[in-house]
Amino acid sequence: MRNIVIILLLLVTACKDKDYTVPVPKDALQNDCIKRTLGPNVAGLNIEFAYAMALPLTKGKIISAQVEASIAGAAGTYLENKSYYTNGSGVDVGIQVGDPSVNENNFTKVNFTKDTNAVTLRYYYIIPKEAQGKSVTFTFSAKSSDGEAVSYKMGPYVISKMDIVLDLPVKDGDFISIADMAVYNATDAATKTDKLDLVYLFRSIPNISFGHALVSPGGEPEYLPDVILPAGANKITKISKVWNLRDFHLARLQYGIYIDDLDFEQLKMSDAPDYAINLKSEAGVWIETADGKYRAYIYINKADDAKKSAVISMKRYMLK
Amino acid sequence: MKKILFLLAIAFISCSKDHPVDEDGLLITSRAECYVSNFELLGVDFQTVRTKNAVIDTTACTIDVTVFYGTDLKNLYPQFTLVTDAKLDPKITGKVDFSDLTNPKSYTVISGNRKVRKTYKVLITVQSK
Numbered sequence: 001m002r003n004i005v006i007i008l009l010l011l012v013t014a015c016k017d018k019d020y021t022v023p024v025p026k027d028a029l030q031n032d033c034i035k036r037t038l039g040p041n042v043a044g045l046n047i048e049f050a051y052a053m054a055l056p057l058t059k060g061k062i063i064s065a066q067v068e069a070s071i072a073g074a075a076g077t078y079l080e081n082k083s084y085y086t087n088g089s090g091v092d093v094g095i096q097v098g099d100p101s102v103n104e105n106n107f108t109k110v111n112f113t114k115d116t117n118a119v120t121l122r123y124y125y126i127i128p129k130e131a132q133g134k135s136v137t138f139t140f141s142a143k144s145s146d147g148e149a150v151s152y153k154m155g156p157y158v159i160s161k162m163d164i165v166l167d168l169p170v171k172d173g174d175f176i177s178i179a180d181m182a183v184y185n186a187t188d189a190a191t192k193t194d195k196l197d198l199v200y201l202f203r204s205i206p207n208i209s210f211g212h213a214l215v216s217p218g219g220e221p222e223y224l225p226d227v228i229l230p231a232g233a234n235k236i237t238k239i240s241k242v243w244n245l246r247d248f249h250l251a252r253l254q255y256g257i258y259i260d261d262l263d264f265e266q267l268k269m270s271d272a273p274d275y276a277i278n279l280k281s282e283a284g285v286w287i288e289t290a291d292g293k294y295r296a297y298i299y300i301n302k303a304d305d306a307k308k309s310a311v312i313s314m315k316r317y318m319l320k
Numbered sequence: 321m322k323k324i325l326f327l328l329a330i331a332f333i334s335c336s337k338d339h340p341v342d343e344d345g346l347l348i349t350s351r352a353e354c355y356v357s358n359f360e361l362l363g364v365d366f367q368t369v370r371t372k373n374a375v376i377d378t379t380a381c382t383i384d385v386t387v388f389y390g391t392d393l394k395n396l397y398p399q400f401t402l403v404t405d406a407k408l409d410p411k412i413t414g415k416v417d418f419s420d421l422t423n424p425k426s427y428t429v430i431s432g433n434r435k436v437r438k439t440y441k442v443l444i445t446v447q448s449k
Contacts, residue, residue, distance in 0.1 A: 208389035208449055223390065241392075243365035271415075272364075277390040283365070 029055040029062075029148040033140050036122075039248055039258035040160040042315070043132050044074075047125045049154060051079075053142040054118035060145035062116050065098075066109040067123050068139045070155075074128040079108045083119040097121075131159040160261050163316045164249060167301060170200040172308040173227065176214070178237075178287060178294045181316055186228070193232035197289055198239070201227055202308035212279040212303045212310055214239055218290070219274035238272040238288040242297075245284050250299040250313040253282075264295040264317035279303065279310075293320050342407075342434055349405045351432030356440055358401035359383045363391065364415070371447050381440045389447040393419040398427075398442065405432025418444050 036048040053062055067079055079101040082094030097119055098112040110121065125138070137155035165181045175189040176182075176198040189196055196217050203210040203225055215223045218234035246255045269288040276285045281303040287296040296316040303310045340348045359374040374385040387393070395415045400408055409428045418425060421444060428439045 205449060208447055210389070240395075241363060241365040243367050271394055271417075273392040273394070275390065278388065 025056060027056055027059065029053065029059070029142065029144045029146075029150050031140065031142055031150045031152050033152045033154055035154060035157075038256065040162065040260045041127055041136075041157055042160050042162050042164050042249060043127045043129045044164055045127060045249060046076075047127065047157065049123040049125070049138065049140070050120050051123055051140045051142075051152070052118075052120040053150065055144050055146075055148070057117050059148070062112050062119065063143050063145050064109060064111050065119075065121055065140070065142045066107055067125075068141070069106050069108075069125055070137045071128060071131045071134065072106045073103070073108070074126040076124070076126040077103055077108055078124055079110050080122040080124075081110050083116070083121070127159055132163075133161045134159055161317060162259075162261060162264070163318075164314070165316075166250065166313045168312050168314070170310050170312055172200070172202045174200045175217070175233070176200060176298075176312075178289050178296050178314075178316060181314055183312075186230070189233070190230040193230050196230070196233045197235055197237045197287070199224060199227055199229070200310065200312075201225075202305070202310075204305070209278040211277065211305070212300070213275065213277040214279065214285055214298065215277070216274035216290075223275040223277060235290040236274050237290055238269045239274060239276045240269060240272040240286040241276045241279070242284040242286060245297070245299075246282055247284075247297065247299060247315065250284075250297070250315060251282065251301065259297050259315050261317060264297075264319070267295055269295070281310075294318055344407065346407060347405070348434050349432040351403070351405045352436050353403040354406055354429050354431035354436040354438045355403050356383060356400055356429060357403060359385065359442075360399040360401075361385055361387065361418075361444075362397040362399065364395045366397070369396065376440075381438050383440055383442045384445070385442065386445045386447055389449065391446060393417070393421075393444065393446070398425075400427065400429075402429055403431075406430060418442065421446075 031053040033049055033051045036050055041047055081098040081100050083097050084092045084094050087093050097114045097116045098110040101108050101110045135156035135158050139151055139153050141151035143149045168183045170183050173186055175184045175196040177195040178197045179195050184192055198214045199217055201213050216237040217229050218236040246253050247257055247259045267286055279300055281300055284297055284299040294316055296314055299313045301311040301313055342348050355378040356376050361369050363369045369387040369391045371386045371388055374383050376383050394417045396418050398416055407430050424441045424443050426439050426441050428437050430437050
């Protein structure tokens, strides 16, 4: 009987709610940071951070915020000078708190012009080409009117070796150069025969599905019907069709899939053919150039049968 | 003591039932049926390369499949659907090269009781212009 009473007493004690107390904020300037972008860090694209800083009203106000990147960001790098809130309609509304940011060498700085005690500023670091294959770190810091300073380190973040190019329009009979990451029409192609890796063509042939195609200039003539090749364009590029690989950087759709350096490194292309026909919008192809120097993924953003054209985007990785 | 003996006796009876398995660890059953019920052929993009349903002749043991013009025959993934408890030999472990059209690939279906074996030939026709 005594045991039961003890157990009951324990239960009563265990169920007792603790009184909630409002947390007491630190009496000092504080900061915090998160990285908002996902996936590999590709030169030309940005890395986005949200940097938050705050201090109690009695202590003063924030006077400046800055970011130091270990490798200076490319043109377009900036720290927001607006603080955002989401209104009742779900729209982010910006309130200006300082002057537009100024980039100086590796630093990006915002001087505050409004009395501000707490703010979150976005930082957009445009990844420079020279950072490819290296790591980059960031030091976020803020100063307050009472002379306090805080800082927050982020990274290191590895910058991918990949190159990216978006939204290249191609039309029937155009040539694609992986080395240049460019599209050439027949006239331009005649002077760049050593750089032509693929021919884009569209054919509507009865009884078969040919449609949009990427074919090696040196491949089977069967897959290059009525294509006039410039003299010397004879590269045999390996091509492997892919479906459902809508890389977020290339497709910019809702799918959180990213092609990274590792995908190119581990790709097996030895027995791939030299053509891909019947390509559709949102499909893609893995590519390996004839000299084995580059691997690439070409994504078809849009394929237009009527205009015999397409819009492609490409990620490229240098193997050698 | 009597109880323990009784329990042991029950345990012995329940374990003694024979469930033979083959070299792959698959259950050998009493089924003697031995055929392919469906056949699929996928390209490297895991999309079908068939223009229409494969024609499976369970008497002649052939699978006739017509594939799209331009199909890369060297890199295909065949998929067999077999009758209950049957298995396939050789096993399909990855891409298969079907490019030698004069020497069609053969696959043997082995029945559930592992006593009946039927070898099917996969005959591929490429859609022509």
